[in-house]
Amino acid sequence: MNMNRRQAMAMSAGAVVFAATGLATTGALASAEDVDKAMMELAGGKMPEAGKVSLTAPEIAENGNTVPISVEVDSAMADGDMVESITIYADGNPNPDVVTFHFTALSGTAMAATRMRLAKTQNVVAVAKMADGSTFVDKKEVKVTIGGCGG
Amino acid sequence: MTAKFSRREFLQYGSVAGLALAGASGFAGNLTRALAQQKLTQDDLLKFDSKGQVTLLHFTDVHAQLKPVYFRPPDTNIGVGAFEGIPPHLVGEAFLDYFGLQAGSPYAYAHTMVDYVNLARSYGKLGGLDRTATLVKAIRAERGDDKVLFLDGGDTWQGSYTSLKTNGQDMVDCMKLLKPDAMVGHWEFTFGAERVLELVDEMGYAFLASNIVDTNWEEPVFDSTAMFERGGVKVAVIGQAMPYTPIANPRWMFPEWSFGIRPEVLQANVDKAREDGAEVVVLLSHDGFDVDQKLATVVSGIDVILTGHTHDSIPRAIEIGNTLLLSSGSHGKYLGRIDLEVSGGKVTGYSSNMIPVFSDVITPDAEMAAKIAEVRAPYEDECNRVIGTTESLLYRRGNFNGTWDDIICQGLIEERDAEISLSPGFRWGTTLLPGQDITIDDLYAQTSMNYPNAYRLEFTGQQLKDILEDVCDNLFNKDPFYQQGGDMVRVGGMSYTCAPKEDIGNRISDMTLISSGEKIEAEKKYVVAGWASVNEGTEGPPIYELMENYITRKKVLTAPEEGTVKISGY
Numbered sequence: 186m187n188m189n190r191r192q193a194m195a196m197s198a199g200a201v202v203f204a205a206t207g208l209a210t211t212g213a214l215a216s217a218e219d220v221d222k223a224m225m226e227l228a229g230g231k232m233p234e235a236g237k238v239s240l241t242a243p244e245i246a247e248n249g250n251t252v253p254i255s256v257e258v259d260s261a262m263a264d265g266d267m268v269e270s271i272t273i274y275a276d277g278n279p280n281p282d283v284v285t286f287h288f289t290a291l292s293g294t295a296m297a298a299t300r301m302r303l304a305k306t307q308n309v310v311a312v313a314k315m316a317d318g319s320t321f322v323d324k325k326e327v328k329v330t331i332g333g334c335g336g
Numbered sequence: 337m338t339a340k341f342s343r344r345e346f347l348q349y350g351s352v353a354g355l356a357l358a359g360a361s362g363f364a365g366n367l368t369r370a371l372a373q374q375k376l377t378q379d380d381l382l383k384f385d386s387k388g389q390v391t392l393l394h395f396t397d398v399h400a401q402l403k404p405v406y407f408r409p410p411d412t413n414i415g416v417g418a419f420e421g422i423p424p425h426l427v428g429e430a431f432l433d434y435f436g437l438q439a440g441s442p443y444a445y446a447h448t449m450v451d452y453v454n455l456a457r458s459y460g461k462l463g464g465l466d467r468t469a470t471l472v473k474a475i476r477a478e479r480g481d482d483k484v485l486f487l488d489g490g491d492t493w494q495g496s497y498t499s500l501k502t503n504g505q506d507m508v509d510c511m512k513l514l515k516p517d518a519m520v521g522h523w524e525f526t527f528g529a530e531r532v533l534e535l536v537d538e539m540g541y542a543f544l545a546s547n548i549v550d551t552n553w554e555e556p557v558f559d560s561t562a563m564f565e566r567g568g569v570k571v572a573v574i575g576q577a578m579p580y581t582p583i584a585n586p587r588w589m590f591p592e593w594s595f596g597i598r599p600e601v602l603q604a605n606v607d608k609a610r611e612d613g614a615e616v617v618v619l620l621s622h623d624g625f626d627v628d629q630k631l632a633t634v635v636s637g638i639d640v641i642l643t644g645h646t647h648d649s650i651p652r653a654i655e656i657g658n659t660l661l662l663s664s665g666s667h668g669k670y671l672g673r674i675d676l677e678v679s680g681g682k683v684t685g686y687s688s689n690m691i692p693v694f695s696d697v698i699t700p701d702a703e704m705a706a707k708i709a710e711v712r713a714p715y716e717d718e719c720n721r722v723i724g725t726t727e728s729l730l731y732r733r734g735n736f737n738g739t740w741d742d743i744i745c746q747g748l749i750e751e752r753d754a755e756i757s758l759s760p761g762f763r764w765g766t767t768l769l770p771g772q773d774i775t776i777d778d779l780y781a782q783t784s785m786n787y788p789n790a791y792r793l794e795f796t797g798q799q800l801k802d803i804l805e806d807v808c809d810n811l812f813n814k815d816p817f818y819q820q821g822g823d824m825v826r827v828g829g830m831s832y833t834c835a836p837k838e839d840i841g842n843r844i845s846d847m848t849l850i851s852s853g854e855k856i857e858a859e860k861k862y863v864v865a866g867w868a869s870v871n872e873g874t875e876g877p878p879i880y881e882l883m884e885n886y887i888t889r890k891k892v893l894t895a896p897e898e899g900t901v902k903i904s905g906y
Binding site: 241243244245247248253306328330331 | 554580582583587594595596597600802803806807809810815817818820840
């Protein structure tokens with residue numbers, strides 16, 4: 186959905202009919218390429234593999250201003266099987282870097298949850314970096330919709 | 337699990353179908369005569385290949401229709417991606433062919449729009465909660481109470497004049513007599529969180545939702561699962577509310593509840609039920625048919641999905657891997673039944689049927705009939721008040737504008753002096769045959785809701801395009817988990833072309849203002865009227881008052897001959 190600033194203001198004034206679940210900004214937004222680049226950097230020059238990490242996010246956001254997500258890595262969190270960090274990206278936000286969670290053996294499990302704002306429909310990407318340097322990725326499209334005509 | 341559709345079931349099926357007419361093909365004149373000569377009986381409708389220890393009865397999306405109704409099945413129900421050309425995306429002759437139904441038969445009339453008006457005049461209305469009560473009681477008597485689970489799939493409380501006036505109390509009072517074992521919800525939530533909790537508290541059976549959590553802590557708001565023992569078998573029933581209720585309906589009415597499909601939570605609940613000893617796991621769902629077809633492939637361990645929301649009816653259960661799926665239509669037209677044979681903690685056999693509730697054939701249950709009369713009594717005169725008549729067949733259901741929507745869109749344009757009108761793609765709303773009176777009951781069957789204000793605003797052409805694209809993607813996204821289960825928003829005063837198989841942004845083209853024949857311009861502003869906005873504080877007269885004025889003024893309604901939507905690439 187494209188929405189300029191004026192429309193966004195009209196919405197916040199409650200004058201409109203279709204509730205936007207997210208508010209776009211007028212600035213430039215990130216792209217999938219930006220996120221690919223950031224992931225390559227994190228992974229040391231290659232793309233992370235699929236597997237181990239699983240990202241949970243709604244298919245369609247109820248409120249684009251606060252989208253709950255959680256991420257978990259299948260790991261023993263001991264000896265050779267340690268998660269060092271999980272980084273979350275959003276490939277359609279003004280700034281694609283969302284958050285990095287750091288873990289130690291004392292963390293017990295490699296699991297984290299947060300809420301994020303999404304400017305529009307886009308992919309949320311989670312990359313887990315293991316202590317041995319290997320990286321894993323999971324991705325989910327979260328739709329930010331106008332809503333209101335179903336049922 | 338056993339074979340698709342056994343020869344025996346097929347024959348039994350054929351015998352019901354065969355009652356309709358011998359060798360006729362839906363030819364109206366002969367048909368009416370043939371029907372007049374036939375004798376469809378209550379016993380025929382109840383005929384069933386009883387099996388095993390457990391009987392599941394499924395009733396869903398009645399939308400507060402206590403009395404029998406006409407409800408024309410859709411002529412357009414497009415499936416995309418992996419769901420093209422399979423149930424529920426089959427209509428008319430294709431539906432008859434797929435399920436082996438004979439044109440003109442009772443089942444053909446119940447499930448398709450083929451020769452609808454003629455068959456409706458012959459077979460009469462379907463539904464009526466007093467008729468459903470008769471069937472439920474008969475099946476409980478046949479099987480024994482201890483073998484039957486009766487499950488309400490939701491969208492029960494909303495959709496009529498009396499449900500609006502009583503805040504759903506009429507439906508709860510009547511449903512209580514049917515003693516369901518559990519229910520799930522969707523439009524229930526549009527009565528507001530507080531009212532939902534109040535009615536759930538008094539109804540005396542489980543209100544289940546595996547997929548509703550509070551927005552602060554993401555903790556469950558309702559029980560996810562109810563355990564039962566039927567015929568010596570432990571049965572877990574897990575509930576799913578409509579996943580996109582806070583998006584398709586006003587979130588401000590239940591601001592602290594968050595929904596979603598949450599397949600991972602559902603899987604955990606299924607696993608938990610198995611750990612707790614469930615031999616059969618049933619999902620009572622308001623997800624919609626396609627969402628549940630996909631869910632059956634990504635969540636393991638569900639034996640039966642009883643699905644609702646999308647108002648699709650199929651004459652028998654379908655198999656998706658090891659999961660049976662039954663979708664029991666809407667508006668009280670059907671009672672779905674599945675019998676399960678369970679041995680060694682596993683489902684080893686089943687039989688299924690969708691019983692059409694032919695109201696002229698089934699003796700109303702006296703207790704329920706009296707309760708319906710009682711809850712309607714304060715409103716009966718108003719409900720029956722005639723405000724006009726229709727020359728046309730008026731219906732709503734279908735992916736694009738139905739004739740009732742065309743009337744409402746025209747009403748919005750005239751009463752609110754707009755160029756273009758938008759009307760939501762709800763799947764509820766009954767049918768009127770040509771020549772029928774239009775009563776307050778009929779009007780509210782199309783419009784009864786708690787956010788009815790008919791707005792009048794200026795939209796740019798671009799905004800209109802964005803709205804149409806957005807709603808269209810809720811309907812035709814190739815991944816059903818992104819579908820919300822409504823039909824396309826209805827449009828008046830403007831025509832357009834829709835390409836369902838395209839992606840968002842590329843489905844809608846050729847938007848044209850009908851009055852001038854000019855193409856819609858992206859930057860230009862247009863005066864638009866519509867209703868059912870999900871935004872709090874929307875201003876304008878309630879749609880039912882606006883439409884009462886319009887119909888009263890018109891006296892006789894005639895639907896336009898031609899639709900405003902052209903389908904391309906399908």
